[in-house]
Amino acid sequence: MENNSCIRQQADIEQINRCKDTVSELNESFDYLANRLSLVGNSVRLKILYLLFEEKRLCVCDLSDILGMNISAISQHLRKMKDRNLLETERDAQTIFYSLTAKYEKMLNPFFEILDKNKILETI
Amino acid sequence: MENNSCIRQQADIEQINRCKDTVSELNESFDYLANRLSLVGNSVRLKILYLLFEEKRLCVCDLSDILGMNISAISQHLRKMKDRNLLETERDAQTIFYSLTAKYEKMLNPFFEILDKNKILETI
DNA sequence: TTCTTATTTAAGCAAATACTTAAATACATA
DNA sequence: TATGTATTTAAGTATTTGCTTAAATAAGAA
Numbered sequence: 623m624e625n626n627s628c629i630r631q632q633a634d635i636e637q638i639n640r641c642k643d644t645v646s647e648l649n650e651s652f653d654y655l656a657n658r659l660s661l662v663g664n665s666v667r668l669k670i671l672y673l674l675f676e677e678k679r680l681c682v683c684d685l686s687d688i689l690g691m692n693i694s695a696i697s698q699h700l701r702k703m704k705d706r707n708l709l710e711t712e713r714d715a716q717t718i719f720y721s722l723t724a725k726y727e728k729m730l731n732p733f734f735e736i737l738d739k740n741k742i743l744e745t746i
Numbered sequence: 747m748e749n750n751s752c753i754r755q756q757a758d759i760e761q762i763n764r765c766k767d768t769v770s771e772l773n774e775s776f777d778y779l780a781n782r783l784s785l786v787g788n789s790v791r792l793k794i795l796y797l798l799f800e801e802k803r804l805c806v807c808d809l810s811d812i813l814g815m816n817i818s819a820i821s822q823h824l825r826k827m828k829d830r831n832l833l834e835t836e837r838d839a840q841t842i843f844y845s846l847t848a849k850y851e852k853m854l855n856p857f858f859e860i861l862d863k864n865k866i867l868e869t870i
Numbered sequence: 871t872t873c874t875t876a877t878t879t880a881a882g883c884a885a886a887t888a889c890t891t892a893a894a895t896a897c898a899t900a
Numbered sequence: 901t902a903t904g905t906a907t908t909t910a911a912g913t914a915t916t917t918g919c920t921t922a923a924a925t926a927a928g929a930a
Contacts, residue, residue, distance in 0.1 A: 790918085815919090816921095818921080822918080837927095839928065840927050
């Protein structure tokens with residue numbers, strides 16, 4: 623299972639232990655944050671998030687039109703993001719509008735700014 | 747292929763077209779950014795990135811010890827991040843030290859700060 | 871050169887992901 | 901009520917991902 627065959631001479635034991643403490647202390651936070659970032663790390667979902675940032679609210683049909691994708695595929699992406707609290711919904715008759723939650727809008731703002739300025743190729 | 751069966755009555759055509767323009771203009775940026783964020787959206791890699799942020803540099807063996815994982819598995823994670831310019835290496839005899847590139851340290855800083863304060867549960 | 875340490879790479883596999891198609895649900899209107 | 905519009909959900913599939921094991925590469929020491 624664990625082939626930790628690190629039998630090296632030089633290792634900063636203090637450093638290793640400090641790091642182990644950090645990891646065990648923040649373990650749940652790492653999982654939580656990575657889980658959310660994995661959603662953003664998909665170009666379809668990143669586009670959806672950015673479009674919602676710009677347009678405030680859009681429905682499944684709008685996004686399907688804009689991205690040239692199957693409604694069902696879009697709906698499933700939206701569901702994931704809603705389940706993990708990146709998005710919230712508001713019904714207007716038959717139409718369901720999706721929008722960014724305040725928390726995630728704030729958190730993702732630095733990335734939206736990069737995209738806004740389309741300066742990604744220089745910055746990253 | 748494209749079952750865009752959105753035959754709806756109300757659609758803000760201007761909005762749809764504006765969004766389509768945005769997507770086509772920024773298309774490569776979306777792909778590029780999503781690709782990088784997908785790397786961060788994995789808890790093992792997020793831990794590695796955070797540990798490198800705190801400790802400045804670590805080798806494969808260190809990370810293997812700290813995370814209790816197979817050296818090969820860690821090495822493959824590091825390779826991915828190096829290939830996509832999140833990390834850089836520096837050799838010291840047999841040991842290869844990994845560190846964050848300045849660009850990505852800056853870009854990921856907001857997340858590191860959240861983790862630093864361990865305030866993730868309130869913030870996100 | 872041979873041996874040891876440090877690391878990477880290749881091959882294989884199980885689990886997760888993203889999409890398709892088809893069926894189901896929800897609401898509005900005739 | 902029946903019909904149409906908007907959306908979700910379920911099931912199936914192909915691709916990608918993350919890990920394991922084993923072999924390969926690289927550098928220092930004997």
